[in-house]
Amino acid sequence: MKKPRFGLQARFLLAMLIATAVVCALLAVLLMRQAGMQREVGVLGRDAVHQMATDGLTRRGEVMAQQFADAVTNPLYYSDLGAIGALARGIDRQPDVSYVLVYDAEGRIVHDGSDDISAYGRPMTDPLAARAVAAEGLLTQWSPQVMDVTQSISLGGQRLGGVRIGYSLADIHAEEQHAAGLLQDRLLQLGRRHTGWLAALLLALAGVCLFAIWYVQRTLVSPIRLLADSARAIGTGNYDGKPLTSQRRDEVGELVRAFADMRDSVARHSHDVRRMAYTDSLTGLTNRLAFRESLDHRLLMLHGSGRQLALLFADIDDFKRVNDSLGHEAGDEVLVQVAGRIRDAVERLGGDDSLVARFGGDEFVILIQNGDVRTAAARLGERLVQELGKPLAVQGREVSLGTSIGITLFPEDASAASALMKNGDVAMYQAKVAGKNCYRFYSRAMNQAVERRMHLEQELRGAWDRGELSVVYQPIYRVADRRLVGAEALLRWQHPSLGAVAPSVFIDVAEQSGLIETIGPLALREACAAAAGWPGEAEGREPLFVSVNVSPRQLRKGDLADLVAATLHETGLPAPCLHLELTETAVIADEAHASALLARLHRTGVKVWLDDFGTGFSGLSHLRRVPVDGVKIDRSFIADVLRDPDDLALTTAIIAMAHSLGITVVAEGVEKEGQLQLLLERGCDLAQGFWLGYPLGAEEFAQLLRGDGGMQSQSS
Ligand code: C2E
Ligand code: MG
Ligand code: MG
Numbered sequence: 001m002k003k004p005r006f007g008l009q010a011r012f013l014l015a016m017l018i019a020t021a022v023v024c025a026l027l028a029v030l031l032m033r034q035a036g037m038q039r040e041v042g043v044l045g046r047d048a049v050h051q052m053a054t055d056g057l058t059r060r061g062e063v064m065a066q067q068f069a070d071a072v073t074n075p076l077y078y079s080d081l082g083a084i085g086a087l088a089r090g091i092d093r094q095p096d097v098s099y100v101l102v103y104d105a106e107g108r109i110v111h112d113g114s115d116d117i118s119a120y121g122r123p124m125t126d127p128l129a130a131r132a133v134a135a136e137g138l139l140t141q142w143s144p145q146v147m148d149v150t151q152s153i154s155l156g157g158q159r160l161g162g163v164r165i166g167y168s169l170a171d172i173h174a175e176e177q178h179a180a181g182l183l184q185d186r187l188l189q190l191g192r193r194h195t196g197w198l199a200a201l202l203l204a205l206a207g208v209c210l211f212a213i214w215y216v217q218r219t220l221v222s223p224i225r226l227l228a229d230s231a232r233a234i235g236t237g238n239y240d241g242k243p244l245t246s247q248r249r250d251e252v253g254e255l256v257r258a259f260a261d262m263r264d265s266v267a268r269h270s271h272d273v274r275r276m277a278y279t280d281s282l283t284g285l286t287n288r289l290a291f292r293e294s295l296d297h298r299l300l301m302l303h304g305s306g307r308q309l310a311l312l313f314a315d316i317d318d319f320k321r322v323n324d325s326l327g328h329e330a331g332d333e334v335l336v337q338v339a340g341r342i343r344d345a346v347e348r349l350g351g352d353d354s355l356v357a358r359f360g361g362d363e364f365v366i367l368i369q370n371g372d373v374r375t376a377a378a379r380l381g382e383r384l385v386q387e388l389g390k391p392l393a394v395q396g397r398e399v400s401l402g403t404s405i406g407i408t409l410f411p412e413d414a415s416a417a418s419a420l421m422k423n424g425d426v427a428m429y430q431a432k433v434a435g436k437n438c439y440r441f442y443s444r445a446m447n448q449a450v451e452r453r454m455h456l457e458q459e460l461r462g463a464w465d466r467g468e469l470s471v472v473y474q475p476i477y478r479v480a481d482r483r484l485v486g487a488e489a490l491l492r493w494q495h496p497s498l499g500a501v502a503p504s505v506f507i508d509v510a511e512q513s514g515l516i517e518t519i520g521p522l523a524l525r526e527a528c529a530a531a532a533g534w535p536g537e538a539e540g541r542e543p544l545f546v547s548v549n550v551s552p553r554q555l556r557k558g559d560l561a562d563l564v565a566a567t568l569h570e571t572g573l574p575a576p577c578l579h580l581e582l583t584e585t586a587v588i589a590d591e592a593h594a595s596a597l598l599a600r601l602h603r604t605g606v607k608v609w610l611d612d613f614g615t616g617f618s619g620l621s622h623l624r625r626v627p628v629d630g631v632k633i634d635r636s637f638i639a640d641v642l643r644d645p646d647d648l649a650l651t652t653a654i655i656a657m658a659h660s661l662g663i664t665v666v667a668e669g670v671e672k673e674g675q676l677q678l679l680l681e682r683g684c685d686l687a688q689g690f691w692l693g694y695p696l697g698a699e700e701f702a703q704l705l706r707g708d709g710g711m712q713s714q715s716s
Pocket of ligand 3: 612
């Protein structure tokens with residue numbers, strides 16, 4: 001950001017300049033006024049001096065002229081030139097008298113104070129003479145050079161003449177000049193002093209201005225600039241700018257301190273946010289976001305350097321089971337312990353530049369970068385499988401979990417971060433498919449298989465809503481009288497381009513991806529709704545049951561009993577008409593959990609069957625401990641029951657054992673009449689299979705029911 005062009009300081013400077021200019025102008029006016037005054041005082045002074053001098057001279061001249069006239073009256077009358085001359089010379093001797101004249105009634109000179117009186121008898125010709133001769137009494141006249149005082153002389157009413165004394169004005173002029181000079185000097189001195197004061201005043205003013213500018217700069221402008229700089233820095237995420245402290249006790253100090261507090265708290269907040277954004281709160285490991293950033297950065301550095309990097313994607317096997325059976329707190333505890341073990345192993349085997357991150361859920365990603373990464377990754381993978389396979393102590397229990405690890409290498413497998421991440425996922429997935437609790441390196445062939453699966457998963461996601469999934473019903477008969485007693489609900493997927501996808505394939509995908517948790521309840525609901533519409537006691541026949549498959553995942557979720565109760569309530573199907581098929585392996589694997597679940601299911605009134613019985617080799621003894629209502633002998637045994645004595649023995653044993661416990665036995669996959677015959681002989685209760693009836697759409701099945709309760713013909 002630019003600095004403000006017309007900032008506070010500039011404005012203040014301008015204000016100061018204007019103020020100074022005004023003060024200067026005022027001072028100039030003052031100085032001008034002072035000069036004018038000096039001039040006026042000079043003129044007035046000169047006038048006063050002049051007045052004083054002329055007044056004095058006039059008074060003296062008039063007194064002198066009157067005395068002289070009095071003294072000379074008699075000698076004039078008697079024409080005593082000697083006496084007149086003596087008197088005239090007495091006056092003429094005075095320093096400023098320039099002439100003395102005594103004249104007769106006609107204006108002719110009688111005496112001029114000289115010894116020879118050379119002008120005797122001549123008329124006076126000077127410019128002042130005419131008025132002097134004409135004057136009666138006293139007359140004072142002025143010419144530039146002289147002051148002429150005339151006093152006429154009369155005796156007994158007769159005019160005798162007069163006297164004139166001419167005073168030289170040169171002295172007065174000189175005196176005046178002198179006085180004026182003195183005054184001027186004084187005034188000049190005064191003026192200089194005055195100007196000096198004004199200059200000092202101006203200087204002081206300039207000083208005050210400078211000080212004010214400095215003060216404003218220091219107390220206002222620079223703190224504001226500092227705050228603005230800081231704010232700008234904060235805006236760009238830099239919180240470590242200049243230190244913000246102030247000892248001042250005024251508002252600016254308060255502002256600076258408040259700002260500093262704000263910066264600290266923003267910095268703290270931002271730090272917290274960053275930490276939160278970049279670490280996994282549960283395990284304290286780097287999170288996905290930070291890992292991704294770091295990976296991008298490292299790949300950028302490694303490009304073209306010939307150096308390698310390996311990513312290990314570790315996913316805990318069946319982690320969900322911990323959450324479902326022991327609760328989320330236990331799940332969190334497991335994650336923390338697993339994170340610790342991974343960290344330890346990576347510290348020992350991963351090298352300095354390694355990085356461990358949790359990607360959410362039970363997925364951890366490890367990056368190693370040192371030396372021969374393929375060997376190092378294999379060693380680390382092995383160690384991780386080994387370490388994470390050791391039992392964990394969680395809430396006083398021992399929990400054993402496996403971990404599947406996928407490994408991908410840069411630049412062999414891919415050079416872009418996103419591709420590497422995908423490869424790691426694919427490899428990890430493959431480790432799961434390979435039986436879990438192992439590690440697998442990524443290979444391109446692997447990718448295709450996984451991609452197909454991922455594609456299926458994607459397609460399956462909206463399949464129910466698009467109407468591609470449907471439920472078919474395979475009839476189940478009572479072996480003894482071959483009457484139709486119920487049906488197994490089986491899912492079908494008709495994909496628009498892939499065609500019919502085998503249930504064994506898509507059910508597995510749904511199971512692995514968790515989609516079964518949404519599809520399963522929908523299938524259950526549909527089957528129950530259909531079964532509720534089947535003819536029952538009201539139509540004078542034995543009510544039919546529908547048996548619905550429940551996936552291990554649905555079983556683990558824990559809300560199955562509630563779901564079943566709600567579905568029954570919603571569809572109006574009587575509880576005894578619903579049978580649930582749980583797979584043997586799922587139930588046996590978690591006996592304690594399963595017993596509780598079965599008890600809850602029983603309370604809803606439904607029946608529970610163990611599906612695919614015999615394939616899990618859990619042993620018949622388990623049947624005693626898990627309270628089920630029936631077992632379905634897996635079709636692989638039935639298929640060979642006619643040829644293989646072992647299968648026959650096992651089938652016979654299952655039937656006997658089940659009957660001894662009072663539970664129903666259902667045979668699956670009856671494809672030949674002989675098989676059914678054999679099952680009849682051994683006392684098997686119910687049977688289903690292609691020989692008895694293929695799975696039918698809801699409509700066809702309803703039609704079958706309307707036809708008769710008996711057995712479908714083999715050809716149908
Ligand atoms: P399952 O529960 O054991 O179902 C019986 C399977 O045997 C069905 O295969 C059925 O079509 C087949 N079958 C019946 N009679 C014969 C026969 O005479 N010969 C032969 N060779 N096969 C016969 P399907 O429909 O392919 O289903 C395969 C598996 O998919 C089922 O095995 C079940 O585990 C699962 N599945 C199907 N529908 C659902 C569902 O709605 N939910 C869940 N969770 N799983 C389902
Ligand atoms: Mg089944
Ligand atoms: Mg089965």
